[in-house]
Each structure stands twice: as structure tokens, then as C-alpha cells.
Amino acid sequence: MGIILYYLRKLLSVIKNEVLVLPSRVVVALFFLFLLLLPLFTEDPYLLRILTLTSIFAILAASWDLLSGFTGQMNFGHALFFGVGAYGAAMLNKYAGIPPWSTIPLGALGAVLAGLVIGIPCLRLRGTYLALTTLAFPIILMGIVFAFPDLTGGELGISGIARLARSRVANYYIAVVVMLGLCTIMWKITDSNTGIIFHAIREDELAVRASGINTTRYKLLAFSLSGFFAGISGGLYAHFMRIAGPSTLEVSMSFQVVIWAIFGGVATIYGPVGAVFVLFPLMEVLRFWQDYRILMFACVVLLILLYMPDGLFRWLRDKTEKECPRCKIRNVAMRHTCRICTAQLD
Amino acid sequence: MERWGKGILILAMAFLFAVSSFTVVSGQDTIKIGVIGPMKFVQGQGHWNGATMAAEEINAKGGIQVGAKKMKIELVQADSNEFLNVTDATTAMERLVTKDKVHFIVGGFRTEAVLPMQDIAMENKKIFIGVGAAHDELCNRVARDYKTYKYWFRGSPFNSTFLGRTSFVHLATVGAILKGSLNIPKVKVAIAAEKAEWTEPLIKGGETAIPAMGMEIAGIWRPSPVATDVTAELSAIQRSDAHLIFTIFSSSVGIPFARQAGELKIPAVQVGINVEAQKDGFWQATRGMGNYVATMNTYARGVESNELTKAFVDTYVKRFNETPTYTADTYSVIVNSLAPVIEQLGTLDPEKLIPVMETRVHKSCSGTVAYLKDAEGRHLHELRWGPGFLTALGVQWQDGELKGFWPNKWKPAPEAPEVTYKGMVPYKIPPWMIEKYKK
Known part of the structure; x- marks a missing residue:
């Protein structure tokens, strides 16, 4: 009992001193609570479907940010990882009868392999050249899919694969818990020493190499990690939709991820996740004006990017919080002195 | 503080707006039919137009008799x-x-x-x-897992196996016409x-059927679905001395292929599947160069598969100023398939409707609808193809009008009776071909 009370006190202390001190952390905590508690208030299958798909795509968007936002390896063919994860999981389930809890990580390992396969030849490329080269890979894979229709289902895809879970609520919880878990892991990676090296590679690769760091290894690591997380989202998608088809490899899928990430704010992890949670449901809300749905969506994205070029969530964070010029700790915008070092903030 | 207040107000309004858009109030005395399709494309427009006509027609009569009460149809559009x-x-x-x-629910395409x-x-x-997707797998699922998939029925078109069979019948028909009219001993076919x-x-x-029909394959050409110039392919086809081009096009390439073949006066007729040639705008898109192009189709002005066709096509043309395509069969699905069964049983319960729907043989605007079983006798909910049921049409562009030329005295088997639909005209061979081959 004493141990429980100790941990409870510790939790309250963390909430009071670490979470409640910053609006962004309060929002993240509320976001976690909202997603985890929502089915207690509603089991609306439509709403749960939207949020399940949103969670799956949030993993995908965050995985792009890990590679392109943090490491600066501009990937315009992210659908490759998603598609490999989806096809890998679907084929293992359909032909080997392996259950989804195994097919999803195995499919993700396939995506890691894909990450290495494209990462190695792309190591010498940077910027636009890298972006254009990566753009080609999902198209190549789509050609392979069509070349072996007996195995891949061709244009039809692989359908009739096992569900993630029987009930919609269970599907929802699987997607949401995996999303929250993986995004936290991605955020922790970016906050670790590895993340700092990723940052540094993006800013000045030559300087990183001059410091004795093997940038090739770190770039391949970024490709592999991003491929793994995107592959998980592909596997989840395939088992939720019960189909893995060529649409998972389409160019539009790759660009959608880029739009989400830039809308939310690159090199943040939370930005792309938040963007998917705004934009994906927004498309559903806009169904009331079906004829102008895509146009309105485009207008929203353009307006946000026009006035908030660093992304919506970065802008919001900068409006509500400010960084201490001395100790670099973030403080709520209303404070005049830093909560840690008491330096003047204005 | 005032700024925060405004922000909260905007957020509250956005939340209310979002909640309202996720909430739908449903009418109780109407039969709600969801029409789902790609509404920004002609296929989805066809879905919606057909369903709209059906709903208007039924509602004008007071609705569908469901037991003791009449229920009107309420359509719900969903852009897929x-x-x-x-x-x-x-x-x-x-x-x-x-x-x-x-x-x-009616519709679906890809x-x-x-x-x-x-x-x-x-x-x-x-x-x-x-109404739209033709892949066999959709119905094979019914046979494999009837308990789960029994709620699925194919409305239109018949499956891709039958679509292929029909196009080969068209090929054989036109091949026989060429052979007879132009005294060509062995017809050569280019597959495009x-x-x-x-x-x-x-x-x-x-590759199997063409030699079996007594014709010869001159070669296979594979242009891109979105090609805008196919003169290289057409020149090669011309050099191969092909008399007949078996087209298999569903994309925009159907237009440049027909236009450039007309411009170059390639001495080979086109028959098969050319989805662009099924549309009214084809003549203008090819600037009249698509004359004599033939394709498979479901409807054509002036052609009657049965007594229901004319009224449907005429009303559709009058209402929407275009010839219906097969996705407009949402009309037949609602008027001829669903409504009579609901009235007959006086219920909307799928469990009661399905046993009747899967065994019922009835007329629709494009022929007679009956559902097939597989080799093991399991329900497929797959449309029956063949004489007396659904066959589709062979249509040809003749001087700016899409005319039906098949089935016209079609004998599916030597001992079978001839099948001819009302409004059929003879197939026309392009004059430049007659000039080249008729001695």
C-alpha cells in the first residue's frame, strides 16, 4: 500500500511540476486521455473508424518526419514503406496463415529491408535529387506488384485478410495504443543522442563527419527506423481495411504524408501527428459540401501554410510558450521570468 | 483576455459544426437508399442519375407499398x-x-x-x-462464405469473364462480315x-480464341493508357496487314487511337472494348474521325433489349441529355430488382428479401436478370449471361450516331434460335477498307 501511495504521490508531483507547467504538455496529456477514454462515452462505429484510420496515418506521418524532418533525408516515396508493410502483412496472413499480431511486425521488418535497399543507393544523394529518386521506388514496386498478379493480386490487391480484432472498439484501441506508443518512442528517439545526430546531419553533414561520426550508419538507421514505423502503419492499415492494394503505393499517398507533416510542422513528431488528427477528420466534416470538398481542404492547407509557414502546431506552441534565452527551458507565454532559472523572458 | 475569449468562441463553434456534421437525422417513413460512387466522374454521375430517375418515378406513384403503408424513396448520395x-x-x-x-446501397466502381x-x-x-465493378471475386466471396456475403448482389455489368466472352463474340461477328463482304480468305487480327x-x-x-475462330493474330500492341499519340502503333499495325483491330481500352487512349486511325485511314476495323467510344462525347473528341469504331456497350439510342429499354433510354436522354452508360443501371436495380421484391414481401428485412432476390428472374432495362450458382450449386449472386438473359450490345459509330449492330441474327449455338434486338442496323465497313480489299 505504501509503495502504491509513493508512486501515486510521484505521479501527482510529475503532473504538477512537469505537465501542468506548459500548455503543450497539458494538450498532449488531454489528447492521450481523450483518445483512451473516448469509447467509454461513444461507440459510434463511424467516429471510431475515422479515428482508427487517423491513428494509423498519424504513425505514417510521424515516421516521415523522423526521416525527412529530423535527418533531412527528403523522402517523396514514403508510400513504399507503407505499401511494403501492408503487402508484407497481407501476404503472410493470406498465404502462411500467420495472425495479425505477427504479420504486422514481420511486414514492418520487410519495410526496414526496403528502407535499407533504397537507403544504400541513395546515400550519395541529397535534397531534390534524393527526393526525386525516392519518388520512383513505390512506382517501381507497383510495377512489380502488377508483374506478379498471382502472388500480389495485381490491380485487385490481396483481399479478405484477417481483421485486427472482431469489434470496432477493439480495433480502435489497438490502433490508438500502438500509435501513442510508437509516436512516444519516435519522440524519445529524436530527443536522444541519436536524435541529436539526426538533427546535426540535417544541419551540416560535413561537420558531423568531421566530428568522427559515421553519418552513413546514422542515415541508414534513420531509413530503417522510419521504414519500420511506416511498415507498422501499413500492416495495421491492411488488417483494418482487410485489403492491401496498389493504392497503398500510389504517389498521392506519398504526397499526402508530406502535406500532413508540413501542415503540422516538420521536425517535431507531434506536428505531423496533430496535423493528421486535424486534416483527416476535416475531410469527413467537409462531406456536407461534397462538390467543393477537395477545394476547401486545399484552401485550409494553403491558408495555414501562408500564415504559419513553420506549421500549425509550431505556431500554436510559439504563441502559448516561450523559450528562456538563458537556460533554453520552455515557459508559458504569460510568464515574465523563467520557471527554472528566473531569467527575464521579455 | 478578449483575444482568448474570441479563440474559445471560434473553437466552440468549430466543435459544434463538427459534431453536427457527424450527426444525421433520419426519416422514418422513407426507404433510404445509399448511392455510392465516384461522383466527380462520369461513372458516379451515372450512378446518381439512374437512382434519381428511379426515385422520382417511384415517388411520383406514391412510393413503394411496404405492408400496410406506402413508403417513398429517399436517396443519400455518397462520393466514394x-x-x-x-x-x-x-x-x-x-x-x-x-x-x-x-x-x-447501390453503386461502387473500382x-x-x-x-x-x-x-x-x-x-x-x-x-x-x-453497379460498376465487374471482377469475379466480388461474387466468388458469396459462394465461399454465404452467411457473411449473402447481402451482396451484382447489379451491372455482368462479370469480367462474360465481358471477355461478349467481346470475342463481337470479334467473330465482325470477322465473319469482313470475310464474307471483302472475300478475305484469312482475317488477320491486331490486338491493341x-x-x-x-x-x-x-x-x-x-491468343487462344482468335486462332480457334479461324483468324490469325497479326501482333499485339500495348500503348500506354494515357497515350496521346499512337501513330507508331498504328503504322506498325498497318504494316502487319491486319484487317481487324481488337481494342481493349478503358482509358483515354481510346480517343487518340480512334482519331489517328481515322486520320491515317488505317485499312482495319476496330472492334472490342473502347470505353471512351461508349460516351456521347466521343464523336466530338475524335472530330468525327472515330467513325466506324465499334465497342461493347449496354445502351444505345433506338436499341431495345426488351420492352423496358426504350422508356428508360428516352427518359434518361430527355432528362440528362446523354445516353445512359451501365452505371446508370442503378435505375433498373431500384425499379426492377428491389422495389417489386419489397412490395411482394411487404418488408425491408434483408433476411426475408435475399431468398426471393437470389431466385427471382425478372426483366431489367438491359435484359433479363437471373442469378447464377457455382459448379457446386452454391449461390453466387452473379448475373447470368447469354441469349434470353443479359448480353450487352455491340455498337458502332455511324456518321455521328452510335448504332447497335449486335445481337443481330446471332446464333449462340448452331441449333439455337437467332437473337435480334429491336433497332439493330447492319455493321458498316469503312469505305477506305472496301476500296482496298474489294476487287
């Missing part, structure tokens, strides 16, 4: 956006089923999207009549198929 986004299609279907609470859409409808035990996976079985089938 399936050509661009399969995920969008599934959420549209989920909304129809769980928010709009429709009783029945098979990759229809498969997950089908799963959603089946999970919710809603009758989903497909767009580079797409769906054309593969037809090409493979052609």
Missing part, C-alpha cells in the same frame, strides 16, 4: 472518391451505413475499393447491389490493349 482514395471510399460507405442508416466497401456493408447486414493489368486475361484469351 474511389479513383483517388480507397480509404475515402470506405469511410463514405461507413457513413452511409452507420450515420445515414440507409436500408440498401474493385479495389468495392472489396472493402463490400466488407463494411456485409458486417452491417445491408443489401449492397454493385492498353498497358493495364485488367487487359491481360483478355489478351491471353484472345
